[in-house]
Amino acid sequence: MMTLENMLLNNKKASFLGILCFMLLVVLPFAGSLIYAILYSFGLTGILSKGFTTTHVSGLLNNKEMFFSLFYSFYIAICSMFISLLLAIASVLFFKASITKSKWSVFPYLPLALPAIVTAFISLQVFNKTGVVSRMFYQIHIISDLSQFPDMVNDKLGVGIIITHVLMATPFFLIFFSNMYEAENVKALSSVAKSLGASSIKIAEKIAIPLLLKNGLNTILLYLIFVFGSYEIPLILGQQSPQMISVLIVRKMQRYNLMDIPQGYFLSLVYSIAVILLLAVFLKSKKQAVS
């Protein structure tokens, strides 16, 4: 018969094993990659390295490209998430989560089945100057020439990238918030508030939206990081300058000048630090909120 002491010992062992696996499979490779990126950035490793140098790093720091790229990636991520969350929450509140229970419930799942690269190509076909929307506008005489159709892909403001991310993120959050709406009994809470005289707007403002956002914060942040680092969509629908951070890193890593590779590693390092900082700020604020 297992004693309490044995049970505690086993739990301790299991916890040690979990930490060990996490360290070996997650922390160690990640830390190793960061160290390798630092060494590569400063010319301390790599087959073309000629010893310690700050040339690659100073080359990047003296150029606005890296900062523009980080800012542009953040701008795309924030805009995409804001619009997606707005649409998803509005739909959930309007349909009272019934959208995932109706006979149309399969539709939100369909966009989730498409890989990002396919969605990007669909956006390109639909929103470019000679695309489906442009031709429809031409047919109904909104425009007299296809070239009058506004730039929606490969454009300066990243409209095409944002639309495509919204097309991918909105169904995801729609399903996510619908399930949460059910699980958190928002309907019942709203009924109580209504019986006490709260208006629909007040219910949404004070109960439903804060509840959904608060409980979904982890997922929202992870999706924001995912959009921040996305590659295929900005590669196909973005401009040559500025480029989102992942596109810029790959360009530095895989272009004609092998001497740009250390800059690619430094950019990867900067990108990783940006994501870690974002997570740290989030975790700290969450901890403060709890305490």
Place this chain on the structure above:
Amino acid sequence: MKKFTSLLLVTISLLLNACNNNNRITEIDPSQFSWNEIVRQAKGEKVNFMMWQGDPQINKYINSFIIPRVKKEYGITLKTSAGQGNQLVSILMGEKEAVKTNSEIDMCWINGETFYQLKQIDALFGPFVSKLPNAALINFDNPFIKYDFQTPVDGMECPWGNVQLCIIYNKDKVPVPPKNMNELENYVIQHPGKFTIPNDFTGLTFLKSLLIDIAGGRGSLAGPFDEAKYKNYSALLWQYINRIKPYLWKSGKTFPNAVASMHQMFSQGELYFTMSNNDGEVDNKVAEGTLPPFAHSYVLDAGTIQNSHYLGITKNSNQKAAAMVVINFMVSPQAQLEKQKSTVWGDGTVLDVNKLSVAQQAVFNSLQTRQYGPDRAAIQPKALMELAPEYMIRLNDDFRKYVIEQ
């Protein structure tokens, strides 16, 4: 606790084993073996071929012609994987940095800039070309084949195909295409939004052609990279491009990241021009249905770059013999003939047709003449030699610096 310690040791040993790559190495010195011996060694082996797989017609040629033939005739299993210049270089660099001694890639499709990069990292095996029986048929007297980006190939890569940059235009919309830089400038200003330059290898080849024209034409930039000449003439080139920039596609605010997207916009009528590194591509693409029949191609009066593509063997391949046999077959008259057919690939041969048998010459000469692209013999006098690789690296950086980011 013992169990956990064992588990830890197993995990660490697995990790260490994954990093240890001291597997079998088959070092071959071609001069030590007869061709028959190489063919015998190659039998039953598996060769990994990394190639650009962006064109279904080229993939079809490899999958339905080359792969079955090398299997049937030499018992070699040829496996292809997708990857071009930069990816190839990245993989081989990674392998070298990880001190991996048996490469995942045995043979590869190389263009000039990749040859330069692979030489920088010492990743190519050779010289091996003189050992190939079919090398005797290759036209090494042709400087466009003998030199790759101004560098002698010296048997380190085997010529495979030869092509010339062409501008493809919409014949319905552009009855008389611009033939020189002045005409192009006038046309672009009068027809805004219909012309652009891809920010890729093809676009850089186009810019190199213009740079040679600005520098004084054929031979003006021959030889090693000349900093003074580059600075002088590239400044004029960027002035020219910036003059037409506001009239380019999307007002020159961005440029397509690859020529494939230009082809698509050209087919949909958004652009009136696209371009191709392969003078035979327009016939091939029209036959395939990718480009519409209004697509025709030509070269500028001042000429365009002609270059060859090559096949190489990686230094750390342990299937060098089998890779040599495959490459020998790929430059055989039957493989080159099939490749040159416009319905197959439309890629120019590297063989000296005069060295072939009368019957083979007749078959080569009977290949269907081009309907949409210029005749090869007609554009040969307008062929410009590739420049030293540093010109491409600098143009790539400066196109971004002085045009895209302006």
